[in-house]
Amino acid sequence: MLPPRGSARTLTWITLVHTMGQGLWMALGAIYAISVLKLSPGQFGIGVGMAAGVALALSTPTGHLADRVGPRAVQIWSFVALGPLTAAMLVIDGFAQYLLVMAAQAVAYSGSRSARMAMVAGLIPPEDRVSVRAYLRATSNVSVSVGAGIAGVLLAVGTTEAYRGAVVFNALTYLITGLLTLLLPSVPPQPARPGPALVVLRDRPFLTFVVLDGLLSMHNLLLDVVLPLWVLSHTDAPRWMIAVILLTNTVSVVLLQVRAARGTEEPTSAARASRTGSWWLGIACVIFSFSEGAPALVACALLVLGALAHVLGEIRQSAGSWGISFGLAPEHAQGQYQGTYAMGSDIGKMIAPAVLTWLVIEHGTAGWLVMAVGFAALGAAMPAVVSWAGRTKKAPSPAHQ
The missing domain is CATH 1.20.1250.20 (MFS general substrate transporter like domains)
Structure with a gap:
């Protein structure tokens, strides 16, 4: 495997922390929505589908924002926002609030995703980008597995308190990821150019x-x-x-x-x-x-x-x-x-x-x-x-x- 150095090492730590939370929530998201928030399976599906649609629609605009203001700033604020937005799952009361939080999370998620790949392009030389991207994917597989393992323990416990603890853990991973991004060098923003923006x-x-x-x-x-x-x-x-x-x-x-x-x-x-x-x-x-x-x-x-x-x-x-x-x-x-x-x-x-x-x-x-x-x-x-x-x-x- 590629030995991470400099910015690649920091990107690896960001990936480890972020995807560990993802692996945890992939295994517990549906259980939490149905068992703790008392949503129906259909309501959960609507929320997930709506969030996916929002993230899809905003992928290009948030990527353009990362170009214009710099991907590091977009990644930091996206992850910082995802922390409290995830913690909001602890106080949701009803389907309407669930949809609102899921939509806001999708906006922040779209920004973080576009910015992460722009960071790789901005910090890593062209000849090394695919290798670094491959290393990050291999790393994320390990981290997601760890997160899923933690979820398995919490599922075995099976209490509301355990599920709420998973929400807190996931929110913390976002905040830590945002702080880790501060360790990355800044990628200069791109000035506006003549012609269409997108x-x-x-x-x-x-x-x-x-x-x-x-x-x-x-x-x-x-x-x-x-x-x-x-x-x-x-x-x-x-x-x-x-x-x-x-x-x-x-x-x-x-x-x-x-x-x-x-x-x-x-x-x-x-x-x-x-x-x-x-x-x-x-x-x-x-x-x-x-x-x-x-x-x-x-x-x-x-x-x-x-x-x-x-x-x-x-x-x-x-x-x-x-x-x-x-x-x-x-x-x-x-x-x-x-x-x-x-x-x-x-x-x-x-x-x-x-x-x-x-x-x-x-x-x-x-x-x-x-x-x-x-x-x-x-x-x-x-x-x-x-x-x-x-x-x-x-x-x-x-x-x-």
């Missing part, structure tokens, strides 16, 4: 990449949502195989993500990596399809083999995606470009549960095969999109140099 919205090759990458990123929901249902309803494998698959993925990402990111610093090579990753994802889908109707032991072996193929595709596709997003973005607009890039995965997360579950659970092997072809086709288009971006990219004016 230039990314006129960059058709980049927007095409965002859409394709967002659809390809739907594979991230396979292990969390689709495969558990598949194991339970279409295979004779024991239920504990779901945990084995998730553990295989987590450990593999930690061990292999940095290595998989090598050679993806330039958009052209990154596009090839994304294509290769998509082929591995397609292979994984085919392997998973063979587990239907197989004897239990064979099904277990196929599920593990599919999980390994999936993680090879995941880490290579992710590295390619980062290389393209950093490489196609003008240096003066990294914030708004990275914010827009994040919208792709948001869209993928919104549509993946319904689409992928419908394909696999309703159509079985045929659904897996359709998914395999779809992933491979999306990845195959990446080199052409990057080539298009290279042809349409204008030489920078002196003001942009």
Whole structure:
């Protein structure tokens, strides 16, 4: 793994603290809303969906704000705001207040996410950005697992006080993350330039990449949502195989993500990596399809083999995606470009549960095969999109140099 130095080390600590709180709340958020706040599952779903929509809509504007005032300031104030906004969960009374707090959290979250990637672009040399991004992802997998483990202990306790303690813990992680950001060097804000403010919205090759990458990123929901249902309803494998698959993925990402990111610093090579990753994802889908109707032991072996193929595709596709997003973005607009890039995965997360579950659970092997072809086709288009971006990219004016 890449040894973190200087700003990369501080970014690592920020990631560790922030994602530990995320891992905790991912496991407890629904339980808290239903058990403590007394919301219905439908109300919880509405709140989560509304927050996702707000974050999606504001990704590009908050990224532009990070460019104009400096990403460090946006990240600090976003995390500082998330602290009390998270603590507000302790005093919420009713669905309307829940929606209000969730919307405010989404605004701050959108700002922090756009600013974090702008900080990586502003502090790390171009040739090291993908490697640092890969290191941070491997780090976050470890930290999220720790947070989920803490959540498991609190779930075992099962009291309202334990759940409220989780809220306090999560709020503190945001405040600590904001304070840690103060240790990072300042990235100079970008001055206003002639022409439209949100230039990314006129960059058709980049927007095409965002859409394709967002659809390809739907594979991230396979292990969390689709495969558990598949194991339970279409295979004779024991239920504990779901945990084995998730553990295989987590450990593999930690061990292999940095290595998989090598050679993806330039958009052209990154596009090839994304294509290769998509082929591995397609292979994984085919392997998973063979587990239907197989004897239990064979099904277990196929599920593990599919999980390994999936993680090879995941880490290579992710590295390619980062290389393209950093490489196609003008240096003066990294914030708004990275914010827009994040919208792709948001869209993928919104549509993946319904689409992928419908394909696999309703159509079985045929659904897996359709998914395999779809992933491979999306990845195959990446080199052409990057080539298009290279042809349409204008030489920078002196003001942009």
